[in-house]
Amino acid sequence: MSSTRRSRxxxxxxxxxxxxxxxxxxxxxxxxxxxxxxxxxxxGSGPGTTTIDSxxxxxxxxxxxxxxxxxxxxxxxxxxxxxxxxxxxxxxxDVERWPAWQQPVTSMQRxxxxxxxxxSQFQWTTPAPATATTPATTLVxxxxxxxxxxxxxxxxSGPGIGDGLRIDxxxxxxxxxxxxxxxxxxxxxxxxxAQVEADVPTSTAFxxxxxxxxxxxxxxxxxxxx
Numbered sequence: 709m710s711s712t713r714r715s716r717x718x719x720x721x722x723x724x725x726x727x728x729x730x731x732x733x734x735x736x737x738x739x740x741x742x743x744x745x746x747x748x749x750x751x752g753s754g755p756g757t758t759t760i761d762s763x764x765x766x767x768x769x770x771x772x773x774x775x776x777x778x779x780x781x782x783x784x785x786x787x788x789x790x791x792x793x794x795x796x797x798x799x800x801x802d803v804e805r806w807p808a809w810q811q812p813v814t815s816m817q818r819x820x821x822x823x824x825x826x827x828s829q830f831q832w833t834t835p836a837p838a839t840a841t842t843p844a845t846t847l848v849x850x851x852x853x854x855x856x857x858x859x860x861x862x863x864x865s866g867p868g869i870g871d872g873l874r875i876d877x878x879x880x881x882x883x884x885x886x887x888x889x890x891x892x893x894x895x896x897x898x899x900x901x902a903q904v905e906a907d908v909p910t911s912t913a914f915x916x917x918x919x920x921x922x923x924x925x926x927x928x929x930x931x932x933x934x
Contacts (some may be wrong), residue, residue, distance in 0.1 A: 731895040765919035766879045770861035773854065775879045779898035780908045783916040787923040790890040797859045797884060799929055803830045809929035810922065814846070824862070828853040836870050845870035851880075859884060874899030893926065894917055 713797065767774040768784065775782060789796055799822045805907050806813040812834045819829040836845045851866040861883045880897040895920060903910040905909040 712758045770863040771855035775898040781911045784896040786894040787933040789927045791934040
């Protein structure tokens with residue numbers, strides 16, 4: 709397993725107020741302790757895979773749509789998961805069960821019924837610990853699904869808002885491809901908003917830590933289920 713690259717920048721800076729990953733707030737502890745090279749922002753080194761440079765790789769898409777091409781904050785990574793595609797897909801798209809296998813997801817509410825589909829919405833929460841400039845808060849994320857291709861890909865977007873903490877929009881794409889040895893799961897996300905864009909390298913490092921943690925949790929849950 710390759711390790712996530714970490715920034716040497718301390719989170720106790722002017723920009724610390726907004727650095728809570730949409731994917732996994734728990735990753736803050738790891739990043740704060742070890743940090744990441746800021747010039748590696750946008751690169752992923754997910755478990756069981758080679759490093760990807762999102763600046764040099766074609767953007768991931770679902771139904772022909774990807775992340776925001778103009779976003780300054782973006783990160784892409786991947787993982788090989790040794791589990792059936794159906795198991796991985798069910799874990800990822802049964803969003804109401806996310807709290808069962810992702811500790812940072814503290815609550816989840818579907819805003820419609822039935823299988824996740826184009827137009828579905830869900831709202832979820834994750835704790836944001838206190839920083840040097842903000843109190844502890846809860847980040848509320850409202851996600852709107854735009855494209856779903858069963859067992860192939862999914863794309864959603866939405867804001868993350870807490871007390872004194874705001875990510876105006878995040879666009880998130882996942883793709884799933886059966887390969888020798890399992891399923892190659894790729895993910896790419898961007899953030900936009902004045903708070904996060906005040907320090908792009910650090911924001912990107914925290915976004916990346918969250919996505920790497922999400923992939924680790926997904927792999928652990930899928931392989932344990934199998």
